[in-house]
Amino acid sequence: MTLSITAPDSAPTPPAPAAAGRGASTPPPTDLKVETLSVARVWHPWRWFATVVVLVLSAQFIHGLITNKTWDWKTFQQYVFAPSILNALKLTLELTLYAVLIGFLAGIGIAAARLSKIPLLNVVSWVFVWAFRSIPLPVQILIWFNISALYKTVSLGVPFGPSFFDFSTRSLFSPFVAALIALSLHQAAYAAEIIRAGIISVDPGQSEAAAALGIPRRRQFLRIILPQAMRAIVPNATNEIIGMVKSTSLLSAVAVTELFYQAQVILGRNGRPIPLLIVATFWYIVVTTVLTIGQFYVERHFAKGAQRHLPPTPIQKFRTKIGHIALVIRRRSAEGRIATAGDAR
Amino acid sequence: MSAPTPALDIRGVRKSFGSLEVLRGVDLTVRQGEVTVILGPSGSGKSTLLRVINHLEPADTGIVQVAGEIIGYRLEGTTLHQLPEKKVLKQRAKIGFVFQNFNLFGHRTVLQNVVEAPVSALRISRKDAEVRGRELLAQVGLSDKADSYPRQLSGGQQQRVAIARALALDPQLILFDEPTSALDPELVGEVLTVIQDLASTGITLVVVTHEIGFARKVADTVIFMDEGLIVEKGTPAEVIDNPKEERTKRFISRVL
Numbered sequence: 001m002t003l004s005i006t007a008p009d010s011a012p013t014p015p016a017p018a019a020a021g022r023g024a025s026t027p028p029p030t031d032l033k034v035e036t037l038s039v040a041r042v043w044h045p046w047r048w049f050a051t052v053v054v055l056v057l058s059a060q061f062i063h064g065l066i067t068n069k070t071w072d073w074k075t076f077q078q079y080v081f082a083p084s085i086l087n088a089l090k091l092t093l094e095l096t097l098y099a100v101l102i103g104f105l106a107g108i109g110i111a112a113a114r115l116s117k118i119p120l121l122n123v124v125s126w127v128f129v130w131a132f133r134s135i136p137l138p139v140q141i142l143i144w145f146n147i148s149a150l151y152k153t154v155s156l157g158v159p160f161g162p163s164f165f166d167f168s169t170r171s172l173f174s175p176f177v178a179a180l181i182a183l184s185l186h187q188a189a190y191a192a193e194i195i196r197a198g199i200i201s202v203d204p205g206q207s208e209a210a211a212a213l214g215i216p217r218r219r220q221f222l223r224i225i226l227p228q229a230m231r232a233i234v235p236n237a238t239n240e241i242i243g244m245v246k247s248t249s250l251l252s253a254v255a256v257t258e259l260f261y262q263a264q265v266i267l268g269r270n271g272r273p274i275p276l277l278i279v280a281t282f283w284y285i286v287v288t289t290v291l292t293i294g295q296f297y298v299e300r301h302f303a304k305g306a307q308r309h310l311p312p313t314p315i316q317k318f319r320t321k322i323g324h325i326a327l328v329i330r331r332r333s334a335e336g337r338i339a340t341a342g343d344a345r
Numbered sequence: 346m347s348a349p350t351p352a353l354d355i356r357g358v359r360k361s362f363g364s365l366e367v368l369r370g371v372d373l374t375v376r377q378g379e380v381t382v383i384l385g386p387s388g389s390g391k392s393t394l395l396r397v398i399n400h401l402e403p404a405d406t407g408i409v410q411v412a413g414e415i416i417g418y419r420l421e422g423t424t425l426h427q428l429p430e431k432k433v434l435k436q437r438a439k440i441g442f443v444f445q446n447f448n449l450f451g452h453r454t455v456l457q458n459v460v461e462a463p464v465s466a467l468r469i470s471r472k473d474a475e476v477r478g479r480e481l482l483a484q485v486g487l488s489d490k491a492d493s494y495p496r497q498l499s500g501g502q503q504q505r506v507a508i509a510r511a512l513a514l515d516p517q518l519i520l521f522d523e524p525t526s527a528l529d530p531e532l533v534g535e536v537l538t539v540i541q542d543l544a545s546t547g548i549t550l551v552v553v554t555h556e557i558g559f560a561r562k563v564a565d566t567v568i569f570m571d572e573g574l575i576v577e578k579g580t581p582a583e584v585i586d587n588p589k590e591e592r593t594k595r596f597i598s599r600v601l
């Protein structure tokens with residue numbers, strides 16, 4: 001087996017003379033040159049064993065994916081970039097974007113209302129969150145979709161008095177708008193709680209210091225409290241956004257042509273469910289992956305000042321690793337014997 | 346006879362939390378440029394008094410005047426009307442407050458911490474505020490830390506940033522609530538030196554501290570508080586070295 005290269009942070013080994021065997025440690029000779037010492041690598045047999053098991057299982061799985069006819073990769077290929085699918089994907093993304101934007105903006109307001117000292121706002125925001133967390137999203141979607149049956153017209157005018165404008169709910173509530181309302185309200189209720197949780201996680205000393213400095217209320221919130229709350233908000237918010245991407249698939253029930261609906265339409269036509277479900281899955285995975293990568297960088301942005309040193313990005317980590325390996329190879333060829341990554345830093 | 350307006354005038358201030366009366370009628374006048382040190386056992390109401398002064402906690406009864414202006418209220422005849430929060434924030438901008446645990450804004454650099462209030466509360470341009478901010482950081486000996494984040498600094502350095510941040514508003518009065526008690530002993534000196542330098546600039550200082558040596562050296566007036574009342578008031582020589590009240594004697598002998 002070839003020698004593995006262990007990064008110094010993954011194997012905290014005490015510095016030991018290169019000559020010392022396992023267990024027994026010889027006392028260092030008095031004329032020892034400390035600069036010439038190198039750290040012996042730790043051998044992790046279980047890590048290697050686990051790696052081999054995982055590799056074998058993965059290979060088996062991939063082999064199955066390729067050779068088993070059920071997956072029908074030809075049909076997948078045919079539809080994955082089809083215009084109808086891409087248009088549906090676009091609609092899914094649009095619905096998500098608007099629902100998340102409206103939901104989180106409203107969420108900030110609702111969270112602020114719940115934390116305010118004004119009793120009426122407390123009650124109203126509490127009731128809002130309570131109501132829209134109680135109604136299942138599919139139910140809400142159907143309610144908004146059917147609302148035109150409940151109210152034939154929407155009127156603008158004096159309450160209980162004459163009205164000036166009448167809209168037919170049919171024209172006001174296109175399926176897209178009905179869907180957006182349902183998703184946004186649902187999102188707002190959850191976003192409000194996520195934002196509130198972030199805000200109350202910030203040390204009260206921060207707003208106290210801001211108040212003592214005479215910083216206006218709005219700026220206290222936007223510049224002092226919210227940025228620090230973001231550290232707690234971002235991971236949960238990303239969860240919610242990813243959830244929202246997939247919640248749009250519920251709209252297939254009311255014939256909005258988002259990704260999942262479109263996939264179902266096609267599979268209904270050609271009778272090949274698996275490849276088309278995989279087409280949809282493929283795109284949901286792509287979107288989720290992009291969002292997850294985005295999350296890493298947004299988290300990193302808001303970690304400013306919270307940690308003494310920012311964690312390296314994967315690309316930076318990769319570069320460092322390559323650097324270590326290159327260094328080790330160079331040393332080894334220079335010395336013709338063992339060098340370690342331990343002193344490569 | 347017209348005495349100059351005192352920097353700080355506290356009259357008949359009482360404050361309760363639930364059934365616990367924490368301040369039980371405090372009267373105190375501080376002259377312009379004077380350094381007042383408040384001593385007292387834990388729970389005697391020292392922090393509460395400071396927080397009442399800049400209206401972080403409103404008093405139940407009594408008034409606080411800073412440079413002749415009632416804090417938090419508008420007096421009409423014999424009625425006190427609460428000021429809107431905006432006005433109170435304006436008043437607070439004239440009173441510096443330095444907290445025991447610094448309360449620096451962790452997500453902003455040292456310079457941004459110092460510049461934030463002048464820009465948003467006094468509407469000074471960011472550029473001017475930054476020039477002034479760097480001067481103040483130099484004054485507290487932290488020129489080279491302008492772009493560090495608070496968590497990258499030692500406790501003593503953080504507290505000096507907090508002092509620079511308070512100074513950035515050009516306050517006439519600065520309140521210090523145990524500015525050194527969260528610090529390791531070897532860092533206490535650097536913060537006290539900065540406060541001592543301020544004392545000679547003519548800014549009025551009110552300092553709650555347990556550092557008797559500092560009180561003796563820097564204070565014009567020492568106040569001893571116990572159970573929500575000012576028990577004894579005088580020069581350091583009077584209160585620290587020759588206390589008259591039994592409670593003061595006991596406290597001084599314990600902390601010396």
Ligand SMILES: Nc1ncnc2c1ncn2[C@@H]1O[C@H](COP(=O)(O)OP(=O)(O)OP(=O)(O)O)[C@@H](O)[C@H]1O
Pocket residue numbers: 362367385386387388389390391392393394
């Ligand atoms: N917000 C509050 N709610 C209820 N009780 C409070 C509140 N703030 C202070 N107290 C109580 O008021 C009393 C005085 O508190 P304060 O913080 O003013 O004391 P202190 O003299 O500053 O003490 P220390 O030297 O320990 O800081 C204490 O008994 C404390 O428990």
Ligand SMILES: [Mg+2]
Pocket residue numbers: 391392393522523
């Ligand atoms: Mg206190």
